[in-house]
Amino acid sequence: SKAPSIIKKNLFVTRRVPTEAYTILSKYFNVDIYEEDRTISTETLLDRSKGCEAIMTLSLDVLNKETILDPRFGQIKMISNYGVGLDKLDLVTATKQNILITNTPGVLTSATADLTFSLILALSKRVVESNKLMRKHSIYDQDQFDPQLESLECQSLEKKTLGLIGFGRIGFSVAKRAVSFGMDIIYHARNERKEQAKVVNATYCKTLDQLLINSDFVSIICPGTPQTKDMIGRNEFKLMKKTACLINTARGSIVNEEELISALQSDEIRAAAIDVYTKEPFVPHALRKLQNVILTPHIGSATRQARNDMGILAAQNLIDFFIKRKCPKHAVN
């Protein structure tokens, strides 16, 4: 349909978005896109934001107080985040500056839950170590058929306890997957979520300690906030079972990375699967050296469907505000 005749506002987009979103956006905005396939530097972000009323960011872009208060950012009225996580954005300063923030919840829930569950499976059946082993030798039966299971001892998920730290949309989706594998589910969150818990027969742990002591798989699936920073560190690893695995598909800041490395080096826990890092996109050398960790490059939402839908939703949020003059459904402030 033909867009109403309007004076188009300037919009800066910090990374190439899927074509469908771009097509929608360019109907209504003068779109300037950062074309390079890497995270934009703060200086470039500020230079290109100059004269724009809106910016579309990625969850990895750092928008701290200094950036938001920079004169080059002065005309920005809305930040539409392409993604759900807003941990790198200073919400308080943005709100004080009267900048509207939106994100894209919901459309990446199943993609992220799938990744989380695939990591749980990969850890339990030692898929990554097996794959590595297969490439080393042409004869493998000394490992695979060892009745003592000295190497490659796998676990079954049935009757194992999955501990979810966070029980929002994605946590609940992970729980639904776990039900069909016969897992027992416990969760820790700020508030008890009785209705969802009933659906998956999940038990609420009031304290984090209670969850850590009892879980065979600990899945972190809560937002990165000042309250969850370093939530999992030395003391928490000590509470976990020696046979337990940790899966982090939420935010790197929630786990103290150095203490995770020590816990894995000293076999304090059996293994971990990590999709998110403290200083993304940087991955510490010591973590990369460890054999008992699976590393993936922040791919929770990396399906065509999710990435397209995130783009469309981020575009809709902008159109709601600037064109339809209404509060976008996914406004967070």
Ligand code: DGY
């Ligand atoms: C998000 O949406 O916050 C994801 O982590 C980025 O894909």
